[in-house]
Structures are given as structure tokens and as C-alpha cells.
Amino acid sequence: MKMTMRWYGSKYDTVTLNQIRQVCYVKGVISMLYDKLPGQVWEYDEIKALKEEIEKEDLTLDGIESVNVSDAIKTGSAERDKDIDAYIKSLENLGKNDVHMVCYNFMPVFDWTRTELARRRPDGSTVLAYSQKAIDKIDPAKMFDSISGDMNGAVMPGWEPERMAKIKDLFALYKDIGEEQLFANLKYFLEAIMPVCDKYNINMAIHPDDPAWSVFGLPRIITSLPNLQRMMSMVDNPHNGVTLCSGSYGTNPANDLPATIRALKGRIHFAHVRNLKFNDGKKDFEEATHLSSDGSFDMYEIVKALYEIGFEGPIRPDHGRMLWGEKAMPGYGLYDRALGAAYICGLWEAVEKNSKRS
Numbered sequence: 508m509k510m511t512m513r514w515y516g517s518k519y520d521t522v523t524l525n526q527i528r529q530v531c532y533v534k535g536v537i538s539m540l541y542d543k544l545p546g547q548v549w550e551y552d553e554i555k556a557l558k559e560e561i562e563k564e565d566l567t568l569d570g571i572e573s574v575n576v577s578d579a580i581k582t583g584s585a586e587r588d589k590d591i592d593a594y595i596k597s598l599e600n601l602g603k604n605d606v607h608m609v610c611y612n613f614m615p616v617f618d619w620t621r622t623e624l625a626r627r628r629p630d631g632s633t634v635l636a637y638s639q640k641a642i643d644k645i646d647p648a649k650m651f652d653s654i655s656g657d658m659n660g661a662v663m664p665g666w667e668p669e670r671m672a673k674i675k676d677l678f679a680l681y682k683d684i685g686e687e688q689l690f691a692n693l694k695y696f697l698e699a700i701m702p703v704c705d706k707y708n709i710n711m712a713i714h715p716d717d718p719a720w721s722v723f724g725l726p727r728i729i730t731s732l733p734n735l736q737r738m739m740s741m742v743d744n745p746h747n748g749v750t751l752c753s754g755s756y757g758t759n760p761a762n763d764l765p766a767t768i769r770a771l772k773g774r775i776h777f778a779h780v781r782n783l784k785f786n787d788g789k790k791d792f793e794e795a796t797h798l799s800s801d802g803s804f805d806m807y808e809i810v811k812a813l814y815e816i817g818f819e820g821p822i823r824p825d826h827g828r829m830l831w832g833e834k835a836m837p838g839y840g841l842y843d844r845a846l847g848a849a850y851i852c853g854l855w856e857a858v859e860k861n862s863k864r865s
Contacts, residue, residue, distance in 0.1 A: 533570035545577035549597035570608035602707025639790035710776035718754035768812035797847035
């Protein structure tokens with residue numbers, strides 16, 4: 508595996524490349540062109556400039572998160588072919604720049620959902636959190652208003668103000684879209700882009716829905732092992748794979764993380780390794796530290812499963828706490844993600860040495 512961190516670009520991220528480089532475990536970054544809207548082409552020179560900026564700090568660009576999929580593609584509207592053509596051009600330009608992994612999602616309206624961005628823990632740190640009881644009381648049209656005050660001035664991915672201003676229109680787009688239609692639209696998209704992925708050896712790594720159930724009545728399909736297997740079998744190409752995000756996929760306690768990793772051998776192209784702590788009820792959780800004992804996941808077993816399937820792709824810590832007074836995009840400060848990277852690397856070393864001794 509290769510340890511990386513997500514970086515949003517010098518215009519948007521409070522964390523600098525030089526700071527990331529000083530986390531000695533981290534050798535590369537997962538980045539994006541943050542000002543690109545879904546349906547727009549990522550131009551060759553824009554990607555080249557991003558890559559060169561990263562390489563000047565002796566880091567590598569190990570993947571993109573995300574080339575966002577437009578709502579036209581997700582809903583199968585009349586504009587989807589135009590947007591797919593733009594997506595193919597973006598993939599081609601990434602391939603020409605020697606970038607070979609793209610993480611993306613196929614979630615309607617909300618790329619991820621949390622009811623709190625700064626739930627205070629007993630030690631004074633703050634974390635992202637989700638409560639189904641809170642969701643049930645919120646008007647979807649006012650969801651952005653309920654969390655915008657905790658964004659620390661950042662623009663959260665998937666929650667851009669201009670997008671949220673059209674929330675009612677977005678819900679209307681998905682009014683007649685159920686799970687079967689969403690699967691069909693995903694299949695159409697994947698079949699269209701696989702030729703360029705084959706040509707440039709680009710691994711498409713779909714991100715699990717977060718959380719792994721329907722929110723506000725919107726369909727969600729990347730939620731379980733049977734659905735993941737269906738997604739891969741309907742477009743059976745090794746470039747059609749998965750981002751194993753323990754914190755998103757694991758929001759449903761019924762999802763066995765180590766077993767899923769082993770079942771997806773060869774099709775996991777990217778890994779987000781993080782912990783969750785479940786509170787009262789299955790649909791109330793908060794982000795924990797990466798340490799196993801602080802949350803509900805056995806992080807050693809997750810890392811062990813990745814090692815045993817021969818995972819060699821990029822891996823990154825995810826959704827760290829805000830601590831030591833840091834002000835940053837919630838979940839994406841420097842300090843706790845650096846601690847997480849160190850912890851994951853320590854687990855990997857332990858698994859590797861135990862494997863060689865046995």
C-alpha cells in the first residue's frame with residue numbers, strides 16, 4: 508500500500524503540501540480540481556499544473572477524488588450523453604498525465620450526510636456525527652442551513668452553496684428514480700467510460716454511500732456486499748472497482764468490513780481507513796479516532812484483510828477530529844489525520860511482520 512492524504516488544492520485547503528510532506532509516513536496525495544463543476548472537462552494543462560505543484564514538494568499525485576458525476580448522468584436525463592462525453596475527455600486527460608485512479612460516487616443529491624460537523628467529545632475535540640432522529644426532524648431543503656455554521660468558512664465537497672441553492676430542483680429530478688433505475692444509469696455510465704479506462708489503465712473506484720441507507724427517501728445502491736458485487740458483475744471489467752471506505756460502508760453494522768475486503772479481492776483500488784463510534788441505536792454514530800478502542804471497528808482486522816488480499820493501492824486516513832484549536836475544513840485538518848496515518852502504518856507494519864513470522 509501507499510499512504511496518502513486528501514488535499515483540496517492550495518486555493519481551498521488550509522493544510523499545505525509542505526505540512527503533508529512532513530508527515531513522513533505520507534508519500535502522496537489524492538487531489539482534485541475543486542473548482543470544476545460536474546459536466547465540465549478537466550483540461551490537460553490544468554491537471555498537469557496540479558501534478559507539477561504536488562511533485563515540487565516531493566510528493567506524488569496518486570489519484571483523484573473526485574471527478575464528480577453530474578445529476579444528468581445519475582438520473583439518465585437528456586443531458587447525460589453530453590456530460591459523459593465530457594467525463595471521457597477528463598479521463599483521457601488524466602491518463603495522458605499518468606494519473607490512474609479516480610474515486611467517485613453515485614449518490615443522489617447529497618454526496619454524504621451528517622447532522623453535525625462539530626459534535627464536542629469529552630476531551631474537547633470535535634467530530635462529524637449523524638443522528639437519524641435529527642434527520643427525521645429536518646426539512647431536506649434546509650439541510651444545508653443546519654450545518655453551514657460549522658464549516659469553518661470552507662466549501663464542503665458535495666455541499667457547495669450554489670448546488671444547495673437548487674435543492675428543491677434536485678429533489679424533483681430524482682422524484683421518479685428508484686434503485687433499479689439508478690443501477691441502470693450507473694451501468695450505462697460505466698459501459699460508456701470503460702474503453703477510455705482500458706486505454707489509459709484508469710481504475711474507477713466507486714465510493715460507498717454515506718450513510719449506507721436511504722436518506723430523505725432518496726435511493727442509495729452502493730450499500731452492501733451484494734450490491735457491490737452486482738455493480739461489478741454488470742460491467743465486468745477490472746477497472747470497474749471500489750473505494751473501500753470503512754467509515755461509510757461501516758455505517759451499517761451488518762456490513763462485515765474484513766469479510767467484504769476479502770470478497771472484493773482484486774477490485775479494491777483505493778482505501779479510506781477510519782473508525783466510527785455507534786451511540787444509542789444503529790443510526791446514531793460519530794467519527795472516532797483511528798484507534799480501535801476509541802470506536803466500534805477492529806482496525807487491525809481491517810488492515811490485516813487489506814494486507815492479505817495483496818492490496819497495493821493508495822490508502823488514506825479519513826475524517827479526523829478537530830483538535831488543538833485547529834481551524835480547517837471539518838474532518839480534514841492536519842493533526843488528527845497525521846495521527847491516523849501513523850496508526851495505520853503501524854498496524855500495517857505489525858500485520859506484515861506477523862505474517863512473515865507465521
